[in-house]
Structures are given as C-alpha cells and as structure tokens.
Amino acid sequence: MVTNRTLKREKFLAWCAELPAGCLVAMEACSGAHHWCRQLRARGLDARMIAGQFVAPYRIQGKNGKNDANDAAAVCEAASRPHMNFVLPKTLTQQGMLCVHRLREALKQERSGCINRIRGLLAEFGIVLPQTPAVLRRHLSEIVEDASNDIASMARLVLQRAQEHWQELEAHIQWCDERVAAHRKDDEQVQRAAELKGVGALTASAVVATVGDFKQFKNGAQFGAWLGLTPKQNSSGGKNNLGNITKRGSNYLRTLLIQGAKAAVFVGKRNDDPISQWVQRLRERGGWQKAVVALANKNARILWAVMTGNKRYDAHHVSAPPVGAMPAAT
Known part of the structure; x- marks a missing residue:
C-alpha cells in the first residue's frame, strides 16, 4: 500500500491528474460511477467499474464490517483478480435514454397509485367500479358531476384534482413513449432488435441503451446469464441441480423480456415460424410459465447474435449444428 487517504469530491479529479497515464482506477458500479469513469478515461487513466455483487465477497470483515475503508479495500482486491468481469461505462446518449425509461417507470407507478387513490375515495361514498382504468376513466367525470349521489362537496373537489393529476401523468407517459419511438426511428440497432417476436420498441430501446456494445459478452448464453434468465446451480459431486x-442483472430489462415473451407465447399458435412452434410444444410439456422464461432467454441469445453479427432477424432461420457435433438421433 502506497497511500490511504480520504478525498472530498471536488478534490478527486485534481488528485487523479497526478497519477501516471494508464494507471488502473477501480470503483464500484453505483450512482455517478459512469460519470467518473468517463472523466478519468478522458484524462488517460484506465478507469474500470465492478458490479457490487462481485465486490462484496472480497470484503474480509463480511457484512458486519461494511464501511468506506473496507469497501475500498474490497474494490482493490476484486480489481486485481484476473477473472473479474468489469462494467463498461455508458455513453451520454445511453444514459439519456435510460433516464427516459426510468422516468416512465416512475410515472407508471405514480399513475397506479393515483388510480387506486381515486377508487378508495369513491368507495368511501359507496361507489365501486370494476377494476379497470378504462372504466374508471369513462365514468369518473359523470360521477363527480352527478348531484344525486352522496359524495360530499369537498370530496368532489378532491376527485377533480385527482382526475387532473391522472390526466397530467398520462400526458407525461405519452411524452416518454414519443421519445422511445424517436429512439427507434433514429437508431438502427433498436430497429433490428424490435423485429424479434416478444421484443417491442420499448424493450429494444431499453436493451440498446443499457448494453451498448453487445460484443462485451462472449456468446448469447453469457448475455442471457447476465440478464438473470438462466437457472441457479447447486451442484456438487458431479450431480447437476438446477x-x-x-x-x-437489470430487473427492468428482465421484466420487459418476460412480459414480451408472455404475449408471444399466448399468440404463438397463430404463427408457423420455428420459434413459435417450438415454444408451443414447450408450453404443452411444461406449462406456459416455463415457456415464457425459455422464450425470454432465447430472445436474449438471438438479440446477442443479431447485434454482434450486424444482421436482420429471420424468423425462419435454422441454426447450423457446430462443427464436430454428433448427428441427431433418428
């Protein structure tokens, strides 16, 4: 150890400027880490980020000894491992689009809360509607303006304000959807990703903005594992337990892929392409839940192949067996 000191944020870059060019600077991938990584790389340093789940095992004191000094020591230890997987820094364009997706998700949660709040207020006065936003939207104005019901005058004003808030949230979500549509129109990668069955414009935009360079993964299987779509292993003594x-990985990306795969599974019987027929056979054998996860994992692998190979998606493509593989049983 050469030095061990605490630096304030405003003095960090000035201290790093004194480091020799190419010096390895390791940090945990957290809020603001991509900004610092870009700043350090622009100054000729080899800045790298490590996912938090890969840093924690190297903390000698374990969970009970978590503090800034122990975390820094664990980051240094993790960065020195030859097998460590580092996180690629995101560009400004990537982070800008991810801000749109995060805002949209927050607005969706706030919209759900607003709708539930309106339902609760109506239920206080004995008015209960079917649990469908479209029905509530269609009848809310009539209920508020109907003087024959038992809603208090102050409650009517509250419901009007809540309705206006709901409409404002819908407008904000629509703005986010327009930004996603513009991303698809301007980005050729998003257009190719959106061609997959079960991968729409929203999922394609999120995948491209999150991953950036798909060649950081060796193969499609590694990309699927990075997304958390592969089974856990608890194997020992030559016995594989899955x-x-x-x-x-990203809960948001995994959720989008699974939701898109769910829609593709339920409409797959109308299609005659090999993947749709495969997922229908899997659905009959193991149920639709397993078929949905399997299709999400397959879509992740196909996304990697499409992006790294710089080609278009072909629904009727049949993969060639690897060289030296055993022939299929007849």
Missing part, C-alpha cells in the same frame, strides 16, 4: 432463474 433451480429457479438467478434474477441477476
């Missing part, structure tokens, strides 16, 4: 999916 459980549920790991659910590692």
Whole structure:
C-alpha cells in the first residue's frame, strides 16, 4: 500500500491528474460511477467499474464490517483478480435514454397509485367500479358531476384534482413513449432488435441503451446469464441441480423480456415460424410459465447474435449444428 487517504469530491479529479497515464482506477458500479469513469478515461487513466455483487465477497470483515475503508479495500482486491468481469461505462446518449425509461417507470407507478387513490375515495361514498382504468376513466367525470349521489362537496373537489393529476401523468407517459419511438426511428440497432417476436420498441430501446456494445459478452448464453434468465446451480459431486432463474442483472430489462415473451407465447399458435412452434410444444410439456422464461432467454441469445453479427432477424432461420457435433438421433 502506497497511500490511504480520504478525498472530498471536488478534490478527486485534481488528485487523479497526478497519477501516471494508464494507471488502473477501480470503483464500484453505483450512482455517478459512469460519470467518473468517463472523466478519468478522458484524462488517460484506465478507469474500470465492478458490479457490487462481485465486490462484496472480497470484503474480509463480511457484512458486519461494511464501511468506506473496507469497501475500498474490497474494490482493490476484486480489481486485481484476473477473472473479474468489469462494467463498461455508458455513453451520454445511453444514459439519456435510460433516464427516459426510468422516468416512465416512475410515472407508471405514480399513475397506479393515483388510480387506486381515486377508487378508495369513491368507495368511501359507496361507489365501486370494476377494476379497470378504462372504466374508471369513462365514468369518473359523470360521477363527480352527478348531484344525486352522496359524495360530499369537498370530496368532489378532491376527485377533480385527482382526475387532473391522472390526466397530467398520462400526458407525461405519452411524452416518454414519443421519445422511445424517436429512439427507434433514429437508431438502427433498436430497429433490428424490435423485429424479434416478444421484443417491442420499448424493450429494444431499453436493451440498446443499457448494453451498448453487445460484443462485451462472449456468446448469447453469457448475455442471457447476465440478464438473470438462466437457472441457479447447486451442484456438487458431479450431480447437476438446477433451480429457479438467478434474477441477476437489470430487473427492468428482465421484466420487459418476460412480459414480451408472455404475449408471444399466448399468440404463438397463430404463427408457423420455428420459434413459435417450438415454444408451443414447450408450453404443452411444461406449462406456459416455463415457456415464457425459455422464450425470454432465447430472445436474449438471438438479440446477442443479431447485434454482434450486424444482421436482420429471420424468423425462419435454422441454426447450423457446430462443427464436430454428433448427428441427431433418428
């Protein structure tokens, strides 16, 4: 150890400027890490980020000894491992689009809360509607203006304000959808990703903005594992025990892929392409839940192949067996 000191934020870059060119600077991938990584790389330093789940095992004191000094020591230890996987820094364009997706998700949650709040207020006065936003939207104005019901005058004003807030949230979500549509129109990668069955414009935009360079993964299987779509292993003594999916990586991306795969599974019987027929056979054998996760994992692998190969998606493509593989049983 050469030095061990605490630096304030405004003095960090000035201190890093004194480091020799190419010096390795390791940090945990957290809020603001991509900004610092870009700043350090612009100054000729080899800045790298490590996912928090890969840093924690190197903390000698374990969970009970978590503090800034121990975390810094764990980051240094993790960065020195030859097998460590580092996080690529995101560009400004990537982070800009991810801001749109995060805002949209927050607005959706706020919209759900607003709708539930309106339902609760109506239920206080004995008015209960079917649990469908479209029905509530269609009848809310009539209920507020109907003087024959038992809603208090102050409650009517509250419901009007809540309705205006709901409409404002819908307008904000529509703005986010327009930004996603513009991203698809301007980005050729998003256009190619959106061609997959079960991958729409929203999922394609999120995948491209999150991953950036798909060549950071060796193959499609590694990309699927990075998304947490592969089963957990608890194997020992040559016996392989597989459980549920790991659910590692981005919850947002994994949710989008699974939701899109769910829609594709339920309409797949109308299509005659090999993937749709495969997922229908899998659905008959193991149920639709397993078929949905399997299709999400397959879509992740196809996304990697399409992006790294710089080609268009072909629904009727049949993969060639690898050289030296055993012939299929007849």
